[in-house]
Amino acid sequence: MKAIKIFERVLTTIPIMFGVAIIVFFFIRLTPGDPVDIMLGRSAAASQREIEQLRHQFHLDEPLHAQLGYFLGDAMRGNLGYSYIRNKSVVDLLAERLPATIELTLGSLLVSLIIALPIGILSAVRQNSFLDRFSMAGAFLGISMPGFWLGIILILFFAVYLQWLPAQSRLGYDVQLQEITGMYVLDSILTGNMPALMDSLKHLVLPSITLGAGVAAIVARVLRSSLLEVLRSDYIKLARAKGATEWDVVMKHALRNALIPTVTVVGLQVGVLLGGNMIVETVFSWPGLGRLVVDAIFNRDFPLIQGAVMIYAITFVLTNLVVDVLYTYLNPKITL
Amino acid sequence: MNRVRIIQVTLLAATLWLLAACAAPTAQVVEKTVVVEKPVEKIVEKTVVAEKTVIVEKTVVVQPTAVPGRDTLVVALARAPQGIDPADHSSREAETVIRNVYDGLVTRDATSGVHMEIAESVKWLDTKTLEIKLRKGVKFHDGSELKADDVVFTFDRVFKTNAIEFPQPHTALRKGFLGPLGTAEKKDDYTVVMNFTAPWPAAMQLLVHTQIVSKAYVQKVGTKGLIEKPLGTGPFKFVSSKTGLEEVVLERFADYYGGAPTLTPVGKSCVSRAVFRVIPENSTRVAALLAGEVDVIAEVPAELVDTLKKVPGVQVKTVPGTRPIWMEFNVKQAPFDDPKVRQALNYAVDKNLIIKKVYNGLAQPLAGALMPTNNFADPSLKPYAYDKAKALALLKEAGWVPDASGMLMKDGKPLAFVIDTIDSIRPLTEALATLLRDIGVDASVRVWEYNVVRTKLLAGERQAYVGDWGDSAFDPVGHMEAKWHSLVTGSTYGRGNFSGYSNARVDKLIKDGEIENDAAKRKAIYNEAQKLIYDEAPAIFLVLPEAIEAAGARVQNWTPASDSRENLHDVCLK
Numbered sequence: 017m018k019a020i021k022i023f024e025r026v027l028t029t030i031p032i033m034f035g036v037a038i039i040v041f042f043f044i045r046l047t048p049g050d051p052v053d054i055m056l057g058r059s060a061a062a063s064q065r066e067i068e069q070l071r072h073q074f075h076l077d078e079p080l081h082a083q084l085g086y087f088l089g090d091a092m093r094g095n096l097g098y099s100y101i102r103n104k105s106v107v108d109l110l111a112e113r114l115p116a117t118i119e120l121t122l123g124s125l126l127v128s129l130i131i132a133l134p135i136g137i138l139s140a141v142r143q144n145s146f147l148d149r150f151s152m153a154g155a156f157l158g159i160s161m162p163g164f165w166l167g168i169i170l171i172l173f174f175a176v177y178l179q180w181l182p183a184q185s186r187l188g189y190d191v192q193l194q195e196i197t198g199m200y201v202l203d204s205i206l207t208g209n210m211p212a213l214m215d216s217l218k219h220l221v222l223p224s225i226t227l228g229a230g231v232a233a234i235v236a237r238v239l240r241s242s243l244l245e246v247l248r249s250d251y252i253k254l255a256r257a258k259g260a261t262e263w264d265v266v267m268k269h270a271l272r273n274a275l276i277p278t279v280t281v282v283g284l285q286v287g288v289l290l291g292g293n294m295i296v297e298t299v300f301s302w303p304g305l306g307r308l309v310v311d312a313i314f315n316r317d318f319p320l321i322q323g324a325v326m327i328y329a330i331t332f333v334l335t336n337l338v339v340d341v342l343y344t345y346l347n348p349k350i351t352l
Numbered sequence: 353m354n355r356v357r358i359i360q361v362t363l364l365a366a367t368l369w370l371l372a373a374c375a376a377p378t379a380q381v382v383e384k385t386v387v388v389e390k391p392v393e394k395i396v397e398k399t400v401v402a403e404k405t406v407i408v409e410k411t412v413v414v415q416p417t418a419v420p421g422r423d424t425l426v427v428a429l430a431r432a433p434q435g436i437d438p439a440d441h442s443s444r445e446a447e448t449v450i451r452n453v454y455d456g457l458v459t460r461d462a463t464s465g466v467h468m469e470i471a472e473s474v475k476w477l478d479t480k481t482l483e484i485k486l487r488k489g490v491k492f493h494d495g496s497e498l499k500a501d502d503v504v505f506t507f508d509r510v511f512k513t514n515a516i517e518f519p520q521p522h523t524a525l526r527k528g529f530l531g532p533l534g535t536a537e538k539k540d541d542y543t544v545v546m547n548f549t550a551p552w553p554a555a556m557q558l559l560v561h562t563q564i565v566s567k568a569y570v571q572k573v574g575t576k577g578l579i580e581k582p583l584g585t586g587p588f589k590f591v592s593s594k595t596g597l598e599e600v601v602l603e604r605f606a607d608y609y610g611g612a613p614t615l616t617p618v619g620k621s622c623v624s625r626a627v628f629r630v631i632p633e634n635s636t637r638v639a640a641l642l643a644g645e646v647d648v649i650a651e652v653p654a655e656l657v658d659t660l661k662k663v664p665g666v667q668v669k670t671v672p673g674t675r676p677i678w679m680e681f682n683v684k685q686a687p688f689d690d691p692k693v694r695q696a697l698n699y700a701v702d703k704n705l706i707i708k709k710v711y712n713g714l715a716q717p718l719a720g721a722l723m724p725t726n727n728f729a730d731p732s733l734k735p736y737a738y739d740k741a742k743a744l745a746l747l748k749e750a751g752w753v754p755d756a757s758g759m760l761m762k763d764g765k766p767l768a769f770v771i772d773t774i775d776s777i778r779p780l781t782e783a784l785a786t787l788l789r790d791i792g793v794d795a796s797v798r799v800w801e802y803n804v805v806r807t808k809l810l811a812g813e814r815q816a817y818v819g820d821w822g823d824s825a826f827d828p829v830g831h832m833e834a835k836w837h838s839l840v841t842g843s844t845y846g847r848g849n850f851s852g853y854s855n856a857r858v859d860k861l862i863k864d865g866e867i868e869n870d871a872a873k874r875k876a877i878y879n880e881a882q883k884l885i886y887d888e889a890p891a892i893f894l895v896l897p898e899a900i901e902a903a904g905a906r907v908q909n910w911t912p913a914s915d916s917r918e919n920l921h922d923v924c925l926k
Binding site for chain 2: 053098183314
């Protein structure tokens with residue numbers, strides 16, 4: 017039953033994607049800057065005929081609704097077009113970059129949960145203690161710290177000063193790895209390549225902390241406040257009255273309910289992580305989607321922007337679906 | 353307790369770093385490492401420009417020294433190359449990778465001297481016909497020998513309409529570098545004749561930018577295959593690349609013929625492997641060098657030079673760049689339609705102060721339309737001196753008089769305008785606006801995205817623009833026509849003329865210079881054009897920033913090139 021519901025939800029993403037595609041299509045065409053002009057601006061000599069020819073090739077000489085028709089028709093066949101600037105199919109470009117971004121997003125999600133869960137729980141249980149105040153101050157710092165600044169501080173300390181971790185990239189140039197999924201940590205495990213696993217994990221640490229710090233701070237605060245609320249409820253008093261240990265009260269009775277708002281926030285933060293990638297990917301020269309999109313926007317590479325935004329939208333919709341499914345496990349009263 | 357200690361240490365480190373960053377002196381003058389052109393190289397270049405002379409080569413063979421330990425040279429670039437097809441690219445990073453994998457008929461040294469590379473000699477048969485004799489025994493990375501067919505094929509791919517078939521048929525982006533080429537023909541296996549439709553004195557400087565591909569290979573694998581696995585005759589073989597050329601791995605080509613005989617050392621590359629990595633963020637690039645992860649970094653920000661120089665073992669070298677910067681006035685609009693106002697504002701800017709404060713001393717003042725390192729820059733023109741009194745006197749002649757508050761006024765209106773610029777030149781523009789405000793001009797700064805502002809500038813919709821324009825050919829061709837010729841829509845003339853400057857005499861001189869084969873006459877033509885532009889001042893001639901690079905302690909025999917190309921052939925690791 018649940019599987020059918022999930023399938024239904026997946027189907028509802030189709031109209032959402034359709035809407036996103038149309039909005040993005042029109043919005044990027046509203047921005048000033050003509051792609052053909054930008055493309056040929058790079059070339060030393062371009063005749064009027066060549067300009068017109070190029071416009072024709074990209075259907076830019078046709079009315080907008082016709083262009084939209086081409087785009088949607090191609091998109092339905094799984095063809096998102098050719099990048100104007102990079103001479104490569106958009107699907108290939110996205111496939112090449114997406115694994116790096118997913119790896120970094122998952123890494124930072126993991127880091128943020130490792131930081132946030134114990135801090136959130138401890139500061140709720142020991143409300144107003146030194147630990148609570150200290151970690152909430154830390155959370156405040158985490159929220160206010162810009163990613164690029166934290167990234168550079170971490171690089172200077174851990175890469176330059178201590179030389180424990182690498183400052184940039186995803187893998188050392190002297191490490192060989194057979195790519196399967198494009199997610200290096202996963203690929204190293206799949207191919208049983210221990211040196212590559214260690215190296216890719218080392219490369220993942222600093223960018224994940226940089227990207228995850230802000231999310232950790234938010235999640236810790238949300239978890240703390242929702243746990244505080246739950247801990248004041250009657251059924252917790254009952255559990256204590258029954259003689260349950262404090263550990264059982266918090267971990268078994270209270271945490272489960274407190275996690276519902278936390279999971280919602282984590283789900284929303286995945287979107288923030290995807291967006292935040294643009295900066296962190298630049299600081300750590302992580303060859304992911306974020307930098308590709310920024311480049312595409314500057315060059316008015318319409319097909320690439322459209323493709324990337326659709327990927328972001330799909331990820332966001334699917335993450336929300338995962339969150340909804342998680343609700344049903346945390347509280348069986350909730351149905352999809 | 354332990355956690356508190358870790359946090360204390362981290363905070364301490366952060367504070368120290370911040371203090372170090374704040375304390376970084378900006379006003380110190382930094383010693384410059386100037387690359388001195390060797391006399392031999394100059395002679396070669398001059399011989400070529402003088403035409404009709406066969407170049408006699410002198411070969412000096414120097415074997416690369418064997419290097420123990422890690423033998424991979426890692427170079428960090430600021431941007432990913434955009435495509436690595438020698439016929440179809442437009443970024444300097446692409447050219448860097450290409451010119452380590454491919455060789456051209458001729459090449460350039462670290463400054464502006466041109467040297468024979470695959471060509472053994474070149475000879476002008478007449479003003480429009482160039483005969484090129486090819487060196488024998490030059491091998492492509494697949495072992496086949498380079499012959500005249502490959503050269504003709506390469507030129508055809510570059511200049512013929514729609515010669516590149518992938519992804520859609522289109523004309524190569526490098527077409528402009530072959531000037532008025534009409535046909536390229538094979539005379540025999542080792543001789544190629546280029547027939548131009550007009551005389552083309554800039555040929556040698558521009559031929560540097562065309563690298564030779566293998567006809568058989570490209571016909572076999574197509575453009576797509578060539579981009580995926582480049583194959584040339586250069587000192588390095590292409591091994592692999594990762595995600596959109598974020599990393600390119602090359603290895604020594606064992607059968608390399610040695611490269612230009614006049615550029616020592618001649619022979620195989622010194623390192624066995626070379627890796628290009630893209631690190632876009634300046635601080636990370638510097639950190640990666642300090643952490644020993646990379647050996648050479650490009651585009652070091654001027655403000656970090658002092659800090660880097662204090663690190664033991666780090667080498668910092670600078671060379672005059674090729675991106676001069678001007679503030680172009682919209683000369684078709686008041687108040688800039690008056691040459692006196694434009695000249696006055698040239699006198700109002702203390703370029704030396706800008707160089708000291710914004711560029712940490714690492715820039716040169718411009719004395720007009722061409723950068724000082726252009727082979728045709730007129731040395732008799734001196735940069736407009738900083739002279740506030742003269743500026744105010746000229747403005748007074750133009751009707752602009754300071755009011756009680758010191759603001760320049762004419763007919764009750766202040767001298768106010770917006771200076772447009774792009775993000776990379778923002779610090780200079782802000783300093784410039786401050787200097788202009790100092791004499792009573794109400795100047796403000798607006799930062800744009802270049803691709804957006806470019807069309808507005810060409811349409812004459814803006815007032816003033818601070819921008820740069822690349823001049824890596826060291827020849828006025830391509831530069832004068834783009835920047836100072838009147839805009840001719842649908843042509844290359846005036847494509848970068850953001851001031852709207854239009855002078856019939858200058859236009860004629862620019863066109864004459866393009867086809868004048870006599871070097872002395874050509875120099876006279878360009879000198880006259882430069883003088884006119886200097887006097888009419890369609891722009892505030894600002895600065896030419898140095899290109900700054902840094903390398904680790906193990907790097908030897910490394911020289912940054914003026915045209916921003918990383919030539920890895922000679923670099924060794926100890």
